[in-house]
Amino acid sequence: MAQPRIAIIGTGLIGTSIGLALMSRKSRNYEVVGADRDRGNARQAKKMGALDRDAGSLEEVLSGAGIVILAVPVQAARQILQESSRYLTEGAVVTDTCSTKADILRWAEEFLPEHVHFVGGHPMAGKEKSGPAAASADLFKDATWAVTPSPRANEDAVRAVLGLVESLGAIPLYIDAAEHDQYVAAVSHLPILVSVALFRMVRDSAGWEDASLLSGPGFRDLTRLASGDPTMARDILATNREAVLHWLHRFQDELTTIGKAIELGGQPVMDLLSSTQLDRDTFVLHPPFRRRPEGVAPPSAQDAIGRLFVGGLYDRMKDMSNRPAASPRDNAELRRKLGVPDEPAER
Amino acid sequence: MAQPRIAIIGTGLIGTSIGLALMSRKSRNYEVVGADRDRGNARQAKKMGALDRDAGSLEEVLSGAGIVILAVPVQAARQILQESSRYLTEGAVVTDTCSTKADILRWAEEFLPEHVHFVGGHPMAGKEKSGPAAASADLFKDATWAVTPSPRANEDAVRAVLGLVESLGAIPLYIDAAEHDQYVAAVSHLPILVSVALFRMVRDSAGWEDASLLSGPGFRDLTRLASGDPTMARDILATNREAVLHWLHRFQDELTTIGKAIELGGQPVMDLLSSTQLDRDTFVLHPPFRRRPEGVAPPSAQDAIGRLFVGGLYDRMKDMSNRPAASPRDNAELRRKLGVPDEPAER
Numbered sequence: 001m002a003q004p005r006i007a008i009i010g011t012g013l014i015g016t017s018i019g020l021a022l023m024s025r026k027s028r029n030y031e032v033v034g035a036d037r038d039r040g041n042a043r044q045a046k047k048m049g050a051l052d053r054d055a056g057s058l059e060e061v062l063s064g065a066g067i068v069i070l071a072v073p074v075q076a077a078r079q080i081l082q083e084s085s086r087y088l089t090e091g092a093v094v095t096d097t098c099s100t101k102a103d104i105l106r107w108a109e110e111f112l113p114e115h116v117h118f119v120g121g122h123p124m125a126g127k128e129k130s131g132p133a134a135a136s137a138d139l140f141k142d143a144t145w146a147v148t149p150s151p152r153a154n155e156d157a158v159r160a161v162l163g164l165v166e167s168l169g170a171i172p173l174y175i176d177a178a179e180h181d182q183y184v185a186a187v188s189h190l191p192i193l194v195s196v197a198l199f200r201m202v203r204d205s206a207g208w209e210d211a212s213l214l215s216g217p218g219f220r221d222l223t224r225l226a227s228g229d230p231t232m233a234r235d236i237l238a239t240n241r242e243a244v245l246h247w248l249h250r251f252q253d254e255l256t257t258i259g260k261a262i263e264l265g266g267q268p269v270m271d272l273l274s275s276t277q278l279d280r281d282t283f284v285l286h287p288p289f290r291r292r293p294e295g296v297a298p299p300s301a302q303d304a305i306g307r308l309f310v311g312g313l314y315d316r317m318k319d320m321s322n323r324p325a326a327s328p329r330d331n332a333e334l335r336r337k338l339g340v341p342d343e344p345a346e347r
Numbered sequence: 348m349a350q351p352r353i354a355i356i357g358t359g360l361i362g363t364s365i366g367l368a369l370m371s372r373k374s375r376n377y378e379v380v381g382a383d384r385d386r387g388n389a390r391q392a393k394k395m396g397a398l399d400r401d402a403g404s405l406e407e408v409l410s411g412a413g414i415v416i417l418a419v420p421v422q423a424a425r426q427i428l429q430e431s432s433r434y435l436t437e438g439a440v441v442t443d444t445c446s447t448k449a450d451i452l453r454w455a456e457e458f459l460p461e462h463v464h465f466v467g468g469h470p471m472a473g474k475e476k477s478g479p480a481a482a483s484a485d486l487f488k489d490a491t492w493a494v495t496p497s498p499r500a501n502e503d504a505v506r507a508v509l510g511l512v513e514s515l516g517a518i519p520l521y522i523d524a525a526e527h528d529q530y531v532a533a534v535s536h537l538p539i540l541v542s543v544a545l546f547r548m549v550r551d552s553a554g555w556e557d558a559s560l561l562s563g564p565g566f567r568d569l570t571r572l573a574s575g576d577p578t579m580a581r582d583i584l585a586t587n588r589e590a591v592l593h594w595l596h597r598f599q600d601e602l603t604t605i606g607k608a609i610e611l612g613g614q615p616v617m618d619l620l621s622s623t624q625l626d627r628d629t630f631v632l633h634p635p636f637r638r639r640p641e642g643v644a645p646p647s648a649q650d651a652i653g654r655l656f657v658g659g660l661y662d663r664m665k666d667m668s669n670r671p672a673a674s675p676r677d678n679a680e681l682r683r684k685l686g687v688p689d690e691p692a693e694r
Contacts, residue, residue, distance in 0.1 A: 124563030144561060173560055180561065186549050187562040191569045194541060196623050197601040202533050203626050212635045213520055214491060214527065215534040216471030221568045222538045226627045230620035237609050237616055248606050252599055254544040259595050262584050269584055273577035276543050279550050280573045288559045
């Protein structure tokens with residue numbers, strides 16, 4: 001009898017890291033299937049042990065999947081939602097890891113059938129490098145993972161995504177999509193622009209050769225985000241443009257204020273630096289408390305696997321992966337073609 | 348018989364890390380003495396094994412020292428240079444670790460006696476935290492260490508500092524002080540302002556609570572420098588103001604350019620992000636080649652200790668630490684006071 005199936009679409013840094021974390025769980029009772037537009041990425045993810053199986057098409061990866069994770073740039077997710085609609089099993093839970101949330105919730109509403117539950121997600125984790133090779137099972141350890149359910153998603157679906165997030169070691173944060181987009185523009189999207197601007201400024205200057213020789217860990221840390229995936233960054237800027245530009249202008253104002261303080265010199269500069277140091281040290285030493293979603297009880301099962309498939313979802317997922325799917329590439333069809341007898345549909 | 352003596356003035360993150368690295372060397376043939384304006388810091392450094400001895404005054408720490416390392420903020424270094432003058436042993440080599448180099452070279456010229464050799468230094472290494480507790484022996488491993496000799500310093504003095512730098516695991520970069528200050532303004536000082544501005548902007552916004560909950564490693568990395576020592580940053584801004592303001596304005600221009608590209612959207616944004624990613628990846632994968640000082644041969648001795656005290660310096664340093672120093676706090680004077688016979692001055 002088939003096991004519940006988790007599908008990962010997009011096996012880059014994030015998708016492959018999710019796969020590695022899911023596959024590393026002892027006595028797991030689910031199967032992990034993945035696909036990537038670049039089949040080589042999915043093959044590499046499988047080779048790394050992040051997948052049980054790499055699929056060659058959207059139909060194949062979605063077939064019988066109870067949980068579907070879209071780990072692709074925002075604008076690719078739109079297309080996948082549009083195309084997935086006819087392959088998704090009834091009752092499937094669809095989530096994503098995209099950097100902006102308002103657009104994707106709208107697209108899910110627009111494209112997904114009513115019997116599918118969409119719960120948006122966004123792990124606040126990343127790395128200098130992209131692609132499956134950079135993935136690691138502990139990428140999400142203690143990271144905040146924003147969770148933005150669609151109005152239509154039922155409580156079981158929200159719990160399933162919360163369970164998934166917790167089983168990856170992250171801490172879920174229940175938040176409204178519009179609020180999410182506004183705040184991540186400040187703490188995540190603007191920093192990309194800051195990194196890009198700082199690197200370009202020095203790189204394009206006449207003194208680049210000597211300046212780069214003198215650059216230390218500060219320059220390297222501050223320009224790290226300029227090495228991120230440009231497609232992801234472009235999609236962020238396209239789907240969250242107003243919020244990003246708002247914070248960009250506020251940042252420029254802040255720089256102007258600081259520049260004026262430096263021109264004047266003296267005690268105000270020292271006060272500004274000291275109070276900022278104090279505030280940041282406080283932030284680092286006492287990071288903000290991350291609340292659980294209001295109105296949604298935390299997964300109660302002690303068992304980690306139990307936490308991933310709470311309530312009736314486990315049984316329903318088993319059921320889904322047994323059901324013959326719409327696609328001709330599904331296992332039942334393949335078995336028939338190869339002359340392999342169907343597995344008994346017991347239980 | 349006394350061993351050559353290295354004096355570290357300022358036992359914060361940098362001074363204590365230097366001490367730890369120097370003390371960790373096997374079969375070392377020198378003594379490490381340290382002092383700090385805050386005596387508690389020096390005691391902590393000694394407790395951590397970064398010093399053989401902590402001294403209670405400038406006279407005491409300088410007495411008989413062949414190499415003197417000023418590991419203090421720039422403006423404190425000025426005062427120390429001024430006050431050290433009468434305690435420095437003839438032929439002593441004085442170096443520093445300050446973030447800007449033009450002013451300190453001028454002060455060394457102005458305040459140090461002619462028989463003392465000043466060779467400026469600046470390790471491109473740091474940490475989020477300051478103070479001795481954050482120190483580590485490998486802080487300088489593979490870091491660039493700018494070396495800016497004063498016109499008066501002789502070749503032996505330059506070699507001694509190069510040997511010191513290499514014995515700490517760093518890679519010396521011989522550079523003109525004015526050039527140094529211009530380039531570090533771009534890669535080291537402006538990044539501090541960028542970190543401070545980014546942190547303040549989010550911290551002072553109405554959405555701070557939610558924004559901080561959503562902040563991940565990107566925000567943390569980009570604001571790291573805002574947790575640096577404010578006195579050090581203030582001194583940097585005071586002694587390198589014009590260069591910092593120059594780069595600050597260029598940075599604002601760069602942000603304006605990027606903001607316009609985002610407003611327009613489309614392919615130009617993607618091109619900008621892609622080319623920056625490529626350039627930064629190239630910079631990280633193939634870091635620039637760090638040249639040895641021109642005209643100064645690398646220390647030739649195979650032995651690491653030999654590298655630290657090349658040429659005739661070792662013997663001269665031994666000689667220095669045997670000589671009765673000017674201060675009444677020196678060992679000879681102390682021995683006399685305590686009735687302890689002088690050690691034989693053999694060899």
